[in-house]
Amino acid sequence: MAGNSQLTVAAHALTWIELHHRREGGVATSERIAGSVNTNPVVIRRLLGRMRDAGLVRSRRGAEAGWVLARPLEDMTLRDVYESIEPAPLFAVHRSDPNLDCPIGFGIRPVMRLAYARVEEAVRAELENITLADVLRDVLASSHPTELEH
Amino acid sequence: MAGNSQLTVAAHALTWIELHHRREGGVATSERIAGSVNTNPVVIRRLLGRMRDAGLVRSRRGAEAGWVLARPLEDMTLRDVYESIEPAPLFAVHRSDPNLDCPIGFGIRPVMRLAYARVEEAVRAELENITLADVLRDVLASSHPTELEH
């Protein structure tokens, strides 16, 4: 994959759970969510499992099993979601050690790591400006031909 | 690879070219640069080729061939380098289309694309604050045991 689509799928799942709750009530199952995302239910369960560990959703097992939001979408930002799924770093230093006998090879890694830490924080700060309620509102604002299913 | 290391290798190559120019003069070859980065010369030529297309470096062929900076490192930011190597997007929407009969599936992609465009711009704005001269200065500031080679 070119970029990382996990944040997209996570936002999709969370807003789907909320819309399902509004329209039909009750818990959302990984199978229904996967039907909307167009992926395998296990992919959804893995992703929601990490969000549950971070306190964003709760799961129930046994009969009437499924997923519910742990708090309103207004109180959940894309930063919360991003951090809950613990994505790989956006930038990396050399995959194999550079030549440490060269001043550049010796000193460049910590310098670049510091730069990348600043960039990652800028990413998180930007994601913090967007709540999942914003996402759901903008999604529903786009005209939809039927809106029969979800 | 977890993250993208191309920006690291690009910064390494550019600062190496400058240091080589200061110490030995003349052009830098992809083979010498690759020796410091610890990779294959072709990897370096591919990367510097894209930076040449963006006007950051110049290459010479034939005898006395090699690479030189097109402008001082003071006038080159990590944003310039990042954009010259045209990296893949940091975030992506679903790899396969979501269910378009669902309001979420129908509307979420443009919403997330807009969010990701904001994030990418935040990344570039942060990278713009760091020049390659800053990188070289910080690299050389780290104590190095011998500094015999580079």
Added chain:
DNA sequence: ATCCGATGTAACTATTATGGTTACTTTGAA
């Protein structure tokens, strides 16, 4: 107490991106 639909999770395969390698052509100043 039993049922049964959904979670939880391991293990595997498929796909894709990237880096690394080989081999070869082209260049152009000495």
Added chain:
DNA sequence: TTCAAAGTAACCATAATAGTTACATCGGAT
């Protein structure tokens, strides 16, 4: 004319992620 290095195509290796299958576990409803 030489020759060291750029330029580049084509291929292989590695790693990350998504997708899939299979199955144990759970726990409210009946």
